[in-house]
Amino acid sequence: MRVLLVDDSKVMRNIQRKILAGLGWEEITEAADGAEALECIASHAPELILLDWNMPVMDGLEFLKKLRSAGNKTPVIMVTTEAEKSRVITAVQAGANNYMIKPFTADQLKERIEQTLKRHAA
């Protein structure tokens, strides 16, 4: 499974990378903002994207809108501190497939990933 981690915090990317490695997914690419992530899309062709919201340069929502407007349907899980219901709705309307609020446990992230991939495959 090719996964793209997009988060301006290297520490958060490391935490997510360790969880993904525990699931046996080690083909992981990282980006520190939305603009970097867009550059990774063509070369990496991820099958899943874990996406932070608040980032410098280009935030997660703008990245998501650009991704979907380009016709890319890769499943995206927003992984963010943005916890308001209105933010969840905004993200889903922009094309997010699922939503995970930081902080999270390994089991919570694993469950959210499996749920997202199952829905996407259906």
Place this chain on the structure above:
Amino acid sequence: MRDHAFESEFVAAMHEALSFILASVGVQNVQATATRARTSGDRWNEVTGIITYSGDIAGAVALTAPLATANAMVHALAGEMLSHESEDYTDAFGELVNMICGRTKAALRGENSISVPTVVIGDCTGRAAGLEGPTTVVLCESGLGPFAVEFAIRVRAAGLASSAKGAA
């Protein structure tokens, strides 16, 4: 103008967020021991993480901790000891502040946004922290040691001033 009802709401939301986020990384017994106005004689701790709020409220929040407490907090999140001179250290401390301020924001009324965090190691000033105007200091104790939250937030939306949760 200070809005004391809103400040009470903000302190309650911040305390809940501190307890929840720090507990999630294994830090127990987070207690606010005193809340008071900042004075000119107050000193900053060695590590300070700052986030600004904009929207229906505006201002800044700083989580400031002595080096020993900050080291332990960073270790709790990152799962490893990091040098306070490394980028990963400021990254981890900033992420903690980000999670705390994000959760606080979600508990407040209105539409608000938070900035990406800034972390200052060493001397900080109210101006550097974006704390302009009357500043409230919440002194805290935790299983990892003492720290403080300082904030200077003003209400911009008229509807929020009189409708703070818990206001009489």
